[in-house]
Amino acid sequence: xxxxxxxxxxxxxxxxxxxxxxxxxxxxxxxxxxxxxxxxxxxxxxxxxxxxxxxxxxxxxxxxxxxxxxxxxxxxxxxxxxxxxxxxxxxxxxxxxxxxxxxxxxxxxxxxxxxxxxxxxxxxxxxxxxxxxxxxxxxxxxxxxx
Numbered sequence: 101x102x103x104x105x106x107x108x109x110x111x112x113x114x115x116x117x118x119x120x121x122x123x124x125x126x127x128x129x130x131x132x133x134x135x136x137x138x139x140x141x142x143x144x145x146x147x148x149x150x151x152x153x154x155x156x157x158x159x160x161x162x163x164x165x166x167x168x169x170x171x172x173x174x175x176x177x178x179x180x181x182x183x184x185x186x187x188x189x190x191x192x193x194x195x196x197x198x199x200x201x202x203x204x205x206x207x208x209x210x211x212x213x214x215x216x217x218x219x220x221x222x223x224x225x226x227x228x229x230x231x232x233x234x235x236x237x238x239x240x241x242x243x244x245x246x
Contacts, residue, residue, distance in 0.1 A: 101162035102146075103137035109153045109160075110135065123220045124148055152220055 110117065117131040124131075126145075133139040134149075141149060150157045158164045215226060 102140055102160060103135065105160055105162055106134050106149070109155070113153065120152065124152060 110120065117135060118128050121128040121131045130139065134141060146157050146160060150160045153160070156164070215223060218226070
């Protein structure tokens, strides 16, 4: 079951075995073994893989249905991709906006270039901070209106 779910996560998230191996600090061959069902990760590795894909170990092992960034039919909600790299998910994007594209500003490009040099855990820290900051600003605006 792990092999099937792991392969599905790779495909749906649009990441390669090479990228996962690099981000997790393991060999590409080991990721290939997981993908092909030759090996199953030990508990510590399962935890790292689950964190990487933002799922629980139970979801990774098929004990419970995948949720989180996935919809009921297994599709990912609004993946955010920049220059072919998956950088996160925008589950709050309205349908009209998610189909629009625009060029990034100089500041956005610089921010992305810095972001792209970070490892996965640091990227998550930045994304979590941005979400918290956005919520804080939204609350301030709503309080000023009310």
